[in-house]
Amino acid sequence: xxxxxxxxxxxxxxxxxxxxxxxxxxxxxxxxxxxxxxxxxxxxxxxxxxxxxxxxxxxxxxxxxxxxxxxxxxxxxxxxxxxxxxxxxxxxxxxxxxxxxxxxxxxxxxxxxxxxx
Amino acid sequence: xxxxxxxxxxxxxxxxxxxxxxxxxxxxxxxxxxxxxxxxxxxxxxxxxxxxxxxxxxxxxxxxxxxxxxxxxxx
Amino acid sequence: xxxxxxxxxxxxxxxxxxxxxxxxxxxxxxxxxxxxxxxxxxxxxxxxxxxxxxxxxxxxxxxxxxxxxxxxxxxxxxxxxxxxxxxxxxxxxxxxxxxxxxxxxxxxxxxxxxxxxxxxxxxxxxxxxxxxxxxxxxxxxxxxxxxxxxxxxxxxxxxxxxxxxxxxxxxxxxxxxxxxxxxxxxxxxxxxxxxxxxxxxxxxxxxxxxxxxxxxxxxxxxxxxxxxxxxxxxxxxxxxxxxxxxxx
Numbered sequence: 541x542x543x544x545x546x547x548x549x550x551x552x553x554x555x556x557x558x559x560x561x562x563x564x565x566x567x568x569x570x571x572x573x574x575x576x577x578x579x580x581x582x583x584x585x586x587x588x589x590x591x592x593x594x595x596x597x598x599x600x601x602x603x604x605x606x607x608x609x610x611x612x613x614x615x616x617x618x619x620x621x622x623x624x625x626x627x628x629x630x631x632x633x634x635x636x637x638x639x640x641x642x643x644x645x646x647x648x649x650x651x652x653x654x655x656x657x
Numbered sequence: 658x659x660x661x662x663x664x665x666x667x668x669x670x671x672x673x674x675x676x677x678x679x680x681x682x683x684x685x686x687x688x689x690x691x692x693x694x695x696x697x698x699x700x701x702x703x704x705x706x707x708x709x710x711x712x713x714x715x716x717x718x719x720x721x722x723x724x725x726x727x728x729x730x731x732x
Numbered sequence: 733x734x735x736x737x738x739x740x741x742x743x744x745x746x747x748x749x750x751x752x753x754x755x756x757x758x759x760x761x762x763x764x765x766x767x768x769x770x771x772x773x774x775x776x777x778x779x780x781x782x783x784x785x786x787x788x789x790x791x792x793x794x795x796x797x798x799x800x801x802x803x804x805x806x807x808x809x810x811x812x813x814x815x816x817x818x819x820x821x822x823x824x825x826x827x828x829x830x831x832x833x834x835x836x837x838x839x840x841x842x843x844x845x846x847x848x849x850x851x852x853x854x855x856x857x858x859x860x861x862x863x864x865x866x867x868x869x870x871x872x873x874x875x876x877x878x879x880x881x882x883x884x885x886x887x888x889x890x891x892x893x894x895x896x897x898x899x900x901x902x903x904x905x906x907x908x909x910x911x912x913x914x915x916x917x918x919x920x921x922x923x924x925x926x927x928x929x930x931x932x933x934x935x936x937x938x939x940x941x942x943x944x945x946x947x948x949x950x951x952x953x954x955x956x957x958x959x960x961x962x963x964x965x966x967x968x969x970x971x972x973x974x975x976x977x978x979x980x
Contacts, residue, residue, distance in 0.1 A: 568693035568700040572686055575707045581963065582712035584909070585902050587719045592898040614890070621894040626712055634705045 582629050586622035593618015664728055671725040678718025685710045736919040740843055740912070760847070763839045767828040774824075796824065800965065807969040811976050815969075822851070823965035830911065830957035834950070842960075843911040845904060852904035855968050863975035874974060903967055910960050914953045921946045 597614025601607045689707050693700035744756035778793035786794055800820045804812045826842060833840025841847050863871040875892040876885065921942045928939035 568690055568697055571693065571700045571704050571707070572689060575689075575704055575711055576686070577959075579708050579711035579715055581906055582708060583715035583719055584906050585898070586712060586716040587723070588902045588905060589894055589898040590720075591723075592901060593894045596894065596897075614894075617887075617890045618894050621891045621898065622716070624891060625895055625898070626709060630705045630709045630712075633708060637701060637704060 578633070582626055585625045585629065589622030589625055590615065590618040593621060664732060668725045668728040671721055671728060674721025674724070675718045678714055678721065681714040681717070682711060685714060736916045736923065739839070739915060739919060742844075759839045760841055760844065763829070763832060763841050764847075767825055767832055767841065770828050770832070771821075771824050774828075796820075803966060804969050807966070808973045808976055812969070812972065815972055819965050819969055819972075822855075822968060823961055826851075826907070826964055827958065827961035830961055831954075833911065833915070834953055834957060840911055840915055842907055843915055845908045848904040848907045849900070851964075852900035855903065855971065856900040859971050859975040862972070863978065866976060867978050871975070871978065874978065899971060903964065903971075907960050907964055910956055914949075914956055918946065918949055918953060921949060 593614045593616075594611060596618075597611035600610045600614065604610065685707065689700075689703070693703070742758045742760050744754075744758050745762060746757040748755045748757060775793055778789040781787070782790065797820060800823055801816050804816050804819055808815065829841040832838055833843065860871075863874070875889050875896065877888065877892070880888050924942035925939050925946060928935045928942065
């Protein structure tokens with residue numbers, strides 16, 4: 541049987557559409573693996589901001605002789621700065637995801653062809 | 658107690674915090690997969706929240722690790 | 733057998749002392765020069781003929797350059813064009829240094845905080861100077877997001893300053909921590925293989941397990957080496973973008 545079957549082209553089109561949809565939305569496992577890889581770098585961001593704040597506070601304490609009040613205050617500021625860094629990085633990720641979803645939208649195709657074979 | 662022994666004991670106790678962070682990370686990813694496998698289409702849109710929760714939990718683990726390092730090498 | 737931390741030791745190969753300072757030619761310097769030579773050879777011999785229809789080597793070089801150019805273009809925009817050579821050199825040097833460190837008996841240059849922090853501090857001061865040169869004192873509006881009410885200034889300014897000052901440290905610590913942790917892990921598992929093999933009998937058979945783990949970890953380390961070089965270059969462009977375009 542060498543002649544092309546009548547619904548061969550629609551099937552391939554359907555396959556391509558399904559593939560594009562599948563690539564548009566990664567599996568939960570991929571999402572988790574990606575979050576793990578990205579998360580370690582964001583965790584360092586939070587820790588370093590706290591440490592920088594504490595170090596600045598310690599330096600100011602030594603300079604003004606007000607140990608340990610400035611250390612505590614700057615520690616809190618560092619914590620807030622760390623969370624700010626984190627929120628910024630996460631919203632950057634969010635923007636990328638919404639952009640990817642917008643790009644993936646028009647691949648949905650009408651696939652209810654009623655051809656019989 | 659010997660001062661060096663107390664130092665090592667303290668560092669070991671600080672390392673418990675890393676294990677606690679590991680429990681937290683396991684909970685976060687386990688609960689994420691629990692929800693994501695019920696509704697895989699929504700999984701990708703929840704990645705930032707997953708990222709945020711994981712980063713905060715992991716940061717607390719790194720703080721515990723830092724305390725252990727400070728006890729071992731600085732104090 | 734050597735401990736897991738011994739691979740990071742710096743040994744002087746050719747002692748030099750200038751005015752009381754130890755400026756010896758060490759194994760770290762040797763591997764940096766090695767990375768430089770590999771980079772130079774890769775680029776020089778790839779582009780020596782520079783045909784209109786590129787061969788395999790030339791298209792590898794061009795592909796890498798296009799990759800960095802695309803990254804700078806999406807993050808900074810048309811103003812970033814003159815920084816492409818800098819980002820490209822940074823990326824390829826860290827990439828080659830990371831990959832060269834994976835060879836047995838090699839020394840990983842980027843597993844030293846001194847090296848990565850030197851890079852990060854240079855990038856930090858470069859960002860500040862470019863920002864000051866381009867925008868003058870308006871550059872300090874980086875510390876004050878638009879639309880902040882005046883009574884929040886005392887809170888927002890220190891937070892933004894800490895956030896800004898933590899940049900070079902995150903940049904350097906990330907690369908350093910990833911390379912160091914990976915190499916220590918590799919060394920520990922390779923140590924298991926050796927000590928189980930020496931133990932004899934059934935233990936030598938069990939030694940296959942850490943060996944398989946070493947192979948898997950090595951694949952992971954290859955990925956980490958490339959990804960960390962990419963992340964370093966990407967964050968550099970993101971930070972440069974703040975200095976050049978100056979708005980959040």
